[in-house]
Amino acid sequence: MNPHAQRPAVAWTLDDAQAVSRFQALLRIPTMSRLDESDTDWAQFDSFIAALCDHYPASHEVLERELVAGHSLLYRWPGATAENPTVLMAHYDVVPATDDGWTHPPFAAELVDDGNEKQIWGRGTLDDKGALVAILEAVESMVAAGFQPAHDIYLSFGHNEETTGQGACAIVDLLQARGIRPALVIDEGGAVVTGIFPGVKAPIAVVGVSEKGITSVLLTVNQSGGHASTPPRMTATVRLARAITRVNSNRFPARFTDTNFEMIHTLGAHSSGPLRFIFMHARAFRLPLGALFGRLSDETSAMVRTTTAVTQLSGAQAANALPEQAKAVVNVRIAQGSTVAATLHHIRRSVRDPLVEISIEHPNEPSNVSPTTGPAWDLVRESVEATYPGTIVTPYVMLGASDSRHFTRISDHVYRFSPFEMSRDERGTLHAMNERIGVGTFLRGIEFFQRVIAAR
Template sequence: MGKVAKSVLGLLAALVLLLVVILVRTATYAPPAAVDPANVQLAPAVTFDRARAAEHLSQAIQIPTISHQDPSENQPAEWERLHAWLQTTYPSAHAAMTRELVAGHTLVYTWKGTDANLSPIVLMAHQDVVPVTKGTEKDWKHPPFAGVIAEGSVWGRGTLDNKGSLVSIFEALEALALQGFSPRRTVMLVLGHDEEANGLGAQGVAALFKSRGITAEFVLDEGMVVISDNPITRAPLAIIGVAEKGYATLVVTAQATGGHSSTPPKETGVTTLARAVTAIVEDPFPLDFQGPGAAMVRSAAAHASFPVKMAVANTWLFEPLLVSQVGATPEGAALLHTTIAPTMLKGSPKENVLPQEATAWINYRFAPGDASTEVMARAKAAVGDLPVTLSWTKTPNEASPVSSTTSESWKALAAVAGEISGAPVAPGLVLAGTDSRYLQPVAKDVYRFQPIELTMASTSQIHGTNEHLSLEGMERMVQFYARLIATTAR
């Protein structure tokens, strides 16, 4: 046999071996965060009145606890009205728990467990909602603060974000209290009053917990949902946030001499600013198939088409392709790196006046692993010797730590989420911010999930027009919280 023939045979053998390795790894692939529900003893479903629960959510929507951009526009009496309504509506839950006020209107409830040696579990929701944009009220099918029950849903601002969770948690607690449930592990609620503003309530609770030496076994807040048409599996996927991005806004300022626009110098404050902003944006953080965003893809791939599963099972070969495919959309790219978004500009107050100062604001969302100091250093390196100053508008919120997907808390949470949603469960990365970030220092793990099923398109209802929660969705929410509490606190 000639040398050429031997080389060809050797190449074919190598290709066959490569194919065998790829196929074996694909056939035996198991997602890293998978939980076998058979290994978790789930508490049974509770009995509650679905129609009455919907009516309760309707009533809560009619109490407009709106966090305005200008805090002076807020109406504290509405929060007090909501507090009184909770006490009247859920008497058994209130009889079982103690209640505290923190930082004005944030509520902390404690249902004391029988075993003081066990760390408490903490469920979070927030009382406040965002305003409805003026002029868009007419675009709503039903008035945004009327709490109309129609077409199999409760309609109104806050049904999804986040009074749906708040009311469902109380419905669950009321049902458990009525059936005589007694927790072995302490159950706590943290209901922030200003999550949509500055989170001072949650920060106050974190300080309170620290002063009392409280470390939660886990915290569960809003953040992720069940996506019915997620692009990886084209089927429902329950995504539990195990981390959330950090947040900060960079101010870029260019000083100039100003003057009349009829005699502009070669370089103006605006052109200097433009060059600086462009330099920062054109030095993006690289897409990286690591962290919670990649973990979501890895978990979902077990339930995806063969090509997707094959690529994820063999990242040693296909990682560049995966990064390219996931990063092809803004939403996908945001999962894999720190994002840079110029959002605001300020220059001259008049069109024929050269500004003495031109300013741009650039919003960053830090991926886990990227610290604000590194982000600032990258921005400074990008602008080089351009005559601009860089500063943060305020102290950045760093990206959160990544919570465990192997702990007993994760196993219980994932098992209940899978049972209630009927969907595979995956860890994920929350791109926005929640109150739970403030409780990270006083918790072993923090998770972010509501068992609401939404399409990719319908997620726009959150802070948008025609926000509503289906009655079936609310039933799932109540059963989810009740079974999670009974499973983890018994």
């Protein structure tokens, strides 16, 4: 989609340059969350919260604000009625980053013109301050115009989504205790993308109607240490390496869910070439489609199976010492239709070694599936189509984990969509170096939220 295409007309004026400037200012505050919260610089989080008050004075005059779990933010914009409220979500913590390897420093928020379009570079542009700022820009412009929503609007901004998500969990606890059941929840997730589905040239907006479960599986080997000059044939690290290899080589089988089939059918109707017939009759061709999805890309492979990724390793404390304990952390994303227990059983059967201890931390089951019919879904779809004309909207199962998984306790209509265009290269910068967002798509994200709010 042309980033310079004329943006659809909306009823609320917005100073684009000022919106970009405010975004840059908030990106420059390094709100890096860490699993060990004693290592977190909470002063930066306090600065961010204070900056929101400075940048969005009209919103902070009209909306009620609560601090939850220390640094998470819950706003309530009173509507004509408190019934059937909407929750717009984002998080303002970011994964750690240093200047090493970045073309532009991660917390400089530089505005760069590469000759095609202007982009803002920085940690958090896509994940997830971009959505947070877009929400606040939409709210501020509408509050300043005197708009009042028909139903209450809540803004839920988590402070530790990148680690434990306990801030969002505490917000849900609070809303649940008050008997609040949202009619619509929108959080980060899918985006407007191209080139992800064979034969489809039009932009595709993938909207998460569910998300995979997530857990950490720990593989631990304990045995006697000693000097590295006289090693046994099977050291703790060798045994651990064998276990890792077995897990990695024994992939989980591909299985299609109803959401997978709906996505394939939706996109297949817009595809061309010999695969169109197969896509339109996906249930009858599930076996060859499973093989196809496994080969197309890492993304499509992950759509149809539980995945494992070894992310952390530890061994001896010295280069010349045998480790008394070797440990690996396996990040597991559990597919719809499976469970934490079934996943653990598969991994145990793959390892086949009683000397490798297998345990889990922070288990989360796959979330419930939100419907793709009805007023909530229609509003999301219509808002996307109005903001990005010519885009195909499809449901999908989100591969990552988000704070919205907690909201499935209190709402049946939880959708995961970041209203931005993201190229393959840009998606590759999530949790990596050189994260950036186009200015044009950031501004259209604001329009998306304006449309959602106006309809609520």
